[in-house]
Amino acid sequence: MSALTVLADDQFKAPSPDELFTFTPIIPGVDWFTKPVLLALLSSVVVIGFCWAAFANPKVVPRGVQNVAEYGYMFVRDQVARPFLGKDADRWMGLLLTLFFLVFLWNIMGVIPILQFPVASHIAFPAVLAISIYVLKVYLGVKHQGAVGYFKNMMFPPGLPKPIYILLSPIEFLSNMIIAPFTHAVRLFANMFAGHMLLAFFSMVGFWFLFEKLTPLGATVGVIGVVMTIIFTAFEIFIQFLQAFLFAMLASMYIGGALHAEH
Amino acid sequence: MTMAATILAAEEGSNPLIPHTFELVVGIFSFFVVLFFVGRLLVPRIQKTLAERTDAIEGGIKRAEEAQAEALNLQKQYRDQLAEARHEAARLREEAREQAAQIRAELREDAQAEARRLVEAAHAQIEADRQAAFAQLRTEIGRLSTDLASRIVGESLEDEARQSRVVDRFLDELESSDAQAVR
Amino acid sequence: MSEQERRPEDDGQDFANAAWSIPSYLLAGMAIYGGGGWLLDRWLDTSAFFPIGVVLGIVLSVYLVYRKYGR
Numbered sequence: 001m002s003a004l005t006v007l008a009d010d011q012f013k014a015p016s017p018d019e020l021f022t023f024t025p026i027i028p029g030v031d032w033f034t035k036p037v038l039l040a041l042l043s044s045v046v047v048i049g050f051c052w053a054a055f056a057n058p059k060v061v062p063r064g065v066q067n068v069a070e071y072g073y074m075f076v077r078d079q080v081a082r083p084f085l086g087k088d089a090d091r092w093m094g095l096l097l098t099l100f101f102l103v104f105l106w107n108i109m110g111v112i113p114i115l116q117f118p119v120a121s122h123i124a125f126p127a128v129l130a131i132s133i134y135v136l137k138v139y140l141g142v143k144h145q146g147a148v149g150y151f152k153n154m155m156f157p158p159g160l161p162k163p164i165y166i167l168l169s170p171i172e173f174l175s176n177m178i179i180a181p182f183t184h185a186v187r188l189f190a191n192m193f194a195g196h197m198l199l200a201f202f203s204m205v206g207f208w209f210l211f212e213k214l215t216p217l218g219a220t221v222g223v224i225g226v227v228m229t230i231i232f233t234a235f236e237i238f239i240q241f242l243q244a245f246l247f248a249m250l251a252s253m254y255i256g257g258a259l260h261a262e263h
Numbered sequence: 264m265t266m267a268a269t270i271l272a273a274e275e276g277s278n279p280l281i282p283h284t285f286e287l288v289v290g291i292f293s294f295f296v297v298l299f300f301v302g303r304l305l306v307p308r309i310q311k312t313l314a315e316r317t318d319a320i321e322g323g324i325k326r327a328e329e330a331q332a333e334a335l336n337l338q339k340q341y342r343d344q345l346a347e348a349r350h351e352a353a354r355l356r357e358e359a360r361e362q363a364a365q366i367r368a369e370l371r372e373d374a375q376a377e378a379r380r381l382v383e384a385a386h387a388q389i390e391a392d393r394q395a396a397f398a399q400l401r402t403e404i405g406r407l408s409t410d411l412a413s414r415i416v417g418e419s420l421e422d423e424a425r426q427s428r429v430v431d432r433f434l435d436e437l438e439s440s441d442a443q444a445v446r
Numbered sequence: 447m448s449e450q451e452r453r454p455e456d457d458g459q460d461f462a463n464a465a466w467s468i469p470s471y472l473l474a475g476m477a478i479y480g481g482g483g484w485l486l487d488r489w490l491d492t493s494a495f496f497p498i499g500v501v502l503g504i505v506l507s508v509y510l511v512y513r514k515y516g517r
Contacts, residue, residue: 051301052305060316073309093306093310097302122286124282168510175473183473
């Protein structure tokens with residue numbers, strides 16, 4: 001862990017983003033194979049394994065893993081898909097469930113002991129999902145509303161005074177076509193990034209003051225660091241779940257908006 | 264190549280908003296693999312099962328409703344049949360009563376007719392007996408009277424013709440006096 | 447979507463749409479009109495158009511959100 005190098009110094013130093021988010025290859029020489037890559041692949045394996053155990057041979061009367069996975073399915077269907085897609089919800093459940101489970105696994109990696117790195121805090125991972133959704137959104141919009149109709153519905157919402165369109169249409173275009181996918185990815189990334197920084201900071205405080213430089217005064221700070229680590233770990237689990245939910249929900253919202261013009 | 268990638272990675276590490284190329288590739292790969300297995304293969308299975316479950320539950324409710332409806336129908340049918348049977352029984356009883364009354368009336372009539380016939384027959388018998396007795400009595404009385412008269416009068420009435428003429432005349436007188444007395 | 451097709455979940459959908467669109471619209475408004483002002487400033491060698499553009503962008507974005515979701 002490169003973060004441990006700060007301990008060589010006599011003074012406590014908060015971990016920097018560089019120390020927390022830069023990794024050397026696990027196998028020397030195989031540059032692409034770093035910890036985030038390993039965890040991303042591991043997340044995929046876990047999601048597939050979990051869903052396979054639950055849904056490969058589903059029973060009408062659920063039991064065990066299927067029960068748990070069905071809670072997840074119902075949650076995504078009722079809270080993510082149906083509010084935005086209505087009767088089309090079932091068609092998109094495959095994509096939305098994949099998004100939710102995968103992002104949740106990526107996030108939860110941040111609090112699993114030993115692994116302890118949220119995959120989504122590397123922008124590349126949220127970005128590929130957001131870009132995929134973006135491509136799908138534009139494709140569906142053009143397919144269902146026509147190329148002209150899609151951009152017309154997007155940039156010229158009905159019910160506004162005519163001259164205003166000149167001022168507002170650029171905002172609509174920029175908002176929907178560039179800012180929306182960007183924030184879609186960045187929101188998830190930034191939450192995980194900041195959460196990981198916080199957790200690392202508090203655990204570092206605890207480690208430094210209780211193990212490295214144990215002094216009567218420092219011990220209090222160390223205990224506070226440990227307590228805060230526990231509290232923020234619980235809080236992070238909540239945020240990780242929430243961000244996975246929001247990511248899937250926004251995807252559902254974009255797909256719904258592409259299928260039917262906003263009213 | 265390796266060197267370049269390492270330097271690139273080190274530089275990228277300083278700006279967290281610049282994605283690593285290999286992470287983009289791995290991200291796309293892992294996303295589409297999961298999308299294929301979970302979204303393409305597994306979600307349709309659970310959707311099918313959920314639909315089956317909904318079907319089973321709704322089917323169960325429907326079956327129960329059908330059974331209840333059938334039971335109600337059957338009950339109604341039984342009740343109808345029972346009412347019909349009661350009605351039929353009442354009708355039969357009424358008919359029997361009527362028939363009994365009719366038979367009784369007929370019997371009574373027959374008996375009365377029979378009685379009348381017997382009485383008439385008895386009357387006829389009595390009349391015939393009376394006639395016979397009367398006829399016999401007439402001859403008897405004639406002989407007795409002549410005997411009596413001959414004894415009293417002493418007149419010989421050996422002459423048969425005369426004798427019977429006298430008797431007849433006597434009896435005719437007797438009859439006419441009788442009739443006059445009745446009248 | 448026409449009026450008679452409205453389902454109960456549409457209200458929640460509207461709310462969510464508005465809630466998640468507002469930051470996006472604000473950013474877009476600021477970027478477009480702030481950027482335009484910045485370019486004008488560079489061209490005319492002034493410094494007033496950039497803040498004016500940013501404020502105008504915010505105002506227009508809020509107006510747009512209000513007209514789309516506010517009523």
